[in-house]
Amino acid sequence: MKQMKTTELPRWATGIVLPLLNLLSALLVAALVIHLLGESPVESMKILIDSAVINPEGLGYTLFYASTFVFTGLAVSIAMKAGLFNIGAEGQMYFGGLGLTLAVLAFDATLSPWLMIPLAMLGAAVFGALWAFLPGYLQAKRGSHVVVTTIMFNFIAASLMNFIIVKYLLPEGEQNPASRVFAESAALPTLNTWFPFFGDTPLNIGFLVAIAALVIYGVVVSRSTWGYQLRATGLNQHAAHYAGVRISRMIIIAMLISGALAGLASVNSIMGSTHYLSLNFPAGAGFIGIAIALMGRQHPVGIFLSSVLFGALIQGGFDLSLEKPNIPVETFVFIQGLIILFCGAMENLYGPALLKLINATRKG
Amino acid sequence: MEGFDIANIVVSTIRNAPVLMFAALAGLFAERSGVVDIGLEGKILASAFVSAAVGYTTQNPWLGIAAGIAVSVALAMVQAFVSITQKGNQLVAGIAINIAMSGLTFVVAQYIFQQGGRTPDLGAARLSNVVLPGAAAVADVPVLGWIMNSLVGGHSPLVYLAFILLPVVHWVVYHSRFGLRLRACGENPHAADAAGVSVERTRYMAMLVAGVLCSFSGAYLSIVQSGFFLRDMSAGAGYLALTALVFGNWRPLQTVLGCLMFGFFQAVQIQIEGVDLPVVGRIPGSLIQMIPYVVTVVVLAGLMAKSVAPKAVGKPFVKSR
Numbered sequence: 001m002k003q004m005k006t007t008e009l010p011r012w013a014t015g016i017v018l019p020l021l022n023l024l025s026a027l028l029v030a031a032l033v034i035h036l037l038g039e040s041p042v043e044s045m046k047i048l049i050d051s052a053v054i055n056p057e058g059l060g061y062t063l064f065y066a067s068t069f070v071f072t073g074l075a076v077s078i079a080m081k082a083g084l085f086n087i088g089a090e091g092q093m094y095f096g097g098l099g100l101t102l103a104v105l106a107f108d109a110t111l112s113p114w115l116m117i118p119l120a121m122l123g124a125a126v127f128g129a130l131w132a133f134l135p136g137y138l139q140a141k142r143g144s145h146v147v148v149t150t151i152m153f154n155f156i157a158a159s160l161m162n163f164i165i166v167k168y169l170l171p172e173g174e175q176n177p178a179s180r181v182f183a184e185s186a187a188l189p190t191l192n193t194w195f196p197f198f199g200d201t202p203l204n205i206g207f208l209v210a211i212a213a214l215v216i217y218g219v220v221v222s223r224s225t226w227g228y229q230l231r232a233t234g235l236n237q238h239a240a241h242y243a244g245v246r247i248s249r250m251i252i253i254a255m256l257i258s259g260a261l262a263g264l265a266s267v268n269s270i271m272g273s274t275h276y277l278s279l280n281f282p283a284g285a286g287f288i289g290i291a292i293a294l295m296g297r298q299h300p301v302g303i304f305l306s307s308v309l310f311g312a313l314i315q316g317g318f319d320l321s322l323e324k325p326n327i328p329v330e331t332f333v334f335i336q337g338l339i340i341l342f343c344g345a346m347e348n349l350y351g352p353a354l355l356k357l358i359n360a361t362r363k364g
Numbered sequence: 365m366e367g368f369d370i371a372n373i374v375v376s377t378i379r380n381a382p383v384l385m386f387a388a389l390a391g392l393f394a395e396r397s398g399v400v401d402i403g404l405e406g407k408i409l410a411s412a413f414v415s416a417a418v419g420y421t422t423q424n425p426w427l428g429i430a431a432g433i434a435v436s437v438a439l440a441m442v443q444a445f446v447s448i449t450q451k452g453n454q455l456v457a458g459i460a461i462n463i464a465m466s467g468l469t470f471v472v473a474q475y476i477f478q479q480g481g482r483t484p485d486l487g488a489a490r491l492s493n494v495v496l497p498g499a500a501a502v503a504d505v506p507v508l509g510w511i512m513n514s515l516v517g518g519h520s521p522l523v524y525l526a527f528i529l530l531p532v533v534h535w536v537v538y539h540s541r542f543g544l545r546l547r548a549c550g551e552n553p554h555a556a557d558a559a560g561v562s563v564e565r566t567r568y569m570a571m572l573v574a575g576v577l578c579s580f581s582g583a584y585l586s587i588v589q590s591g592f593f594l595r596d597m598s599a600g601a602g603y604l605a606l607t608a609l610v611f612g613n614w615r616p617l618q619t620v621l622g623c624l625m626f627g628f629f630q631a632v633q634i635q636i637e638g639v640d641l642p643v644v645g646r647i648p649g650s651l652i653q654m655i656p657y658v659v660t661v662v663v664l665a666g667l668m669a670k671s672v673a674p675k676a677v678g679k680p681f682v683k684s685r
């Protein structure tokens with residue numbers, strides 16, 4: 001039987017081909033800018049891949065950064081599934097770091113790692129969720145747009161954390177605005193104990209926790225009744241309400257989970273590497289979560305691959321900036337913006353052309 | 365209460381507000397036409413950098429302002445293309461522009477000037493303040509001298525532009541043919557379309573106006589207020605302007621009042637930092653910084669006013685057949 005002309009793109013096209021084409025477009029614009037800065041895009045790309053993927057230690061760092069991004073990506077994704085655009089992952093991660101630090105500062109001298117690490121994770125999740133509660137509540141009950149309130153909460157978190165760290169957590173006589181260094185019991189075990197291949201990198205069990213979180217997210221969102229209600233809320237609130245979903249409750253719960261996931265992102269970056277709470281430690285990871293959720297289309301596999309890509313961009317970009325002073329690490333903030341623009345806002349840029357191409361091949 | 369000076373606060377409120385006023389009025393055009401403009405921050409930052417860079421290189425602030433307009437309009441057109449032609453997600457487009465500009469301005473500033481993402485001081489290339497005729501003669505007269513030299517006179521031309529814009533914008537939005545079409549496209553684009561108005565064209569025009577207005581905000585930051593460009597110097601001004609817009613219910617006068625309120629908080633923050641207040645004692649600067657944002661959340665929670673957005677804002681227009 002001859003196939004009919006289609007008006008809708010097949011799933012492989014929307015799920016794989018279009019995101020790749022968009023990513024390629026973003027990287028082409030980035031290459032143009034690098035060229036204008038007087039550097040060779042091809043050589044830069046080679047340095048980047050060498051340092052982020054081929055070198056085992058570099059790969060370790062790439063996956064270490066990716067473990068943090070998986071959580072912020074999941075945080076933004078689960079809110080997006082409910083139709084909420086949570087721009088506040090940055091602030092929620094920052095505040096989650098406070099919950100973690102308070103738990104560690106109180107118990108790291110007395111508890112064993114087996115109790116200390118789960119307790120710290122709980123602290124991070126609870127504080128992250130707390131910071132997302134009010135924007136969720138205001139959206140659900142008062143109709144205040146979650147985009148504006150979460151932006152405000154990012155700013156409030158930045159000021160409040162500055163105050164708390166300098167006033168209460170700074171050890172006496174210290175100048176650098178940070179908490180005291182945590183005891184050994186609060187350090188996440190690194191993976192190089194079992195895989196010496198990675199060398200001296202901070203890659204730790206946080207990576208495995210991130211993989212587990214992705215699996216749980218995938219099962220809950222696509223396979224459970226609750227996940228169905230969550231997606232129904234995101235697709236059509238009125239229909240979901242008609243089917244018996246309590247919309248305001250769903251919005252608040254989605255924001256709480258989103259905040260908790262963002263809070264958990266602080267575990268890998270603090271307890272896996274610095275081992276103390278410092279000023280502005282999220283360093284944009286919450287915003288990278290937006291890019292990851294958009295690029296990965298809120299699918300667990302997509303989120304994982306995008307997280308690794310951004311991990312590689314951070315790690316490779318850092319090494320690249322050492323070799324090429326004209327390409328500072330901020331270049332990758334720009335590239336991140338480009339990726340959000342092409343993969344998130346212009347996702348259908350190549351849709352019509354691709355559709356034409358598919359129809360043309362089918363006719364012939 | 366030493367060092368707490370009402371006259372000073374009034375004057376610095378007037379000087380702080382224009383950054384927000386230009387951007388908020390820019391957002392007003394975009395959003396009344398139905399396009400969410402969360403990319404104000406990025407446009408402010410880009411025009412702040414380009415204004416400072418061109419102003420310094422040519423030693424002419426007016427050329428700097430012109431270049432700022434060009435780059436801000438270019439970004440607004442990218443946003444318009446994505447939001448109107450591509451029918452993409454407008455929030456995502458705005459955030460993408462903000463993040464991209466935060467990175468790109470630093471990279472280019474570092475590449476050209478090699479000063480850690482800063483431009484050199486503009487020095488003589490800053491805009492000079494307007495001196496009212498006869499102001500010098502009354503400088504020593506107690507109240508009149510202050511009014512002539514600090515309150516009404518003695519500001520940069522851009523400050524006057526910001527305040528003149530308010531009645532102009534009000535007239536354009538409520539009393540001109542373009543304003544009627546603009547509001548129709550934001551409230552009910554299908555009705556506007558049926559009446560023969562091109563929704564796409566009107567929205568592109570609105571974004572063009574938004575681009576021009578928003579550029580002044582950036583130019584004001586770098587050429588007037590600081591005299592140089594610093595990385596991420598917009599520091600949330602675009603978001604605050606957007607909030608003033610929500611606070612002002614998308615109306616020009618109320619929006620400008622919102623901007624003045626935020627400008628007032630900034631002025632107070634600088635004044636009471638490090639001053640011993642009765643009862644509460646010394647309030648740390650980091651806590652005072654929070655005030656505008658907390659006020660915003662309280663306002664948004666509907667404790668002070670119920671704000672209603674243009675009905676079609678954020679929704680791409682698909683012509684019905």
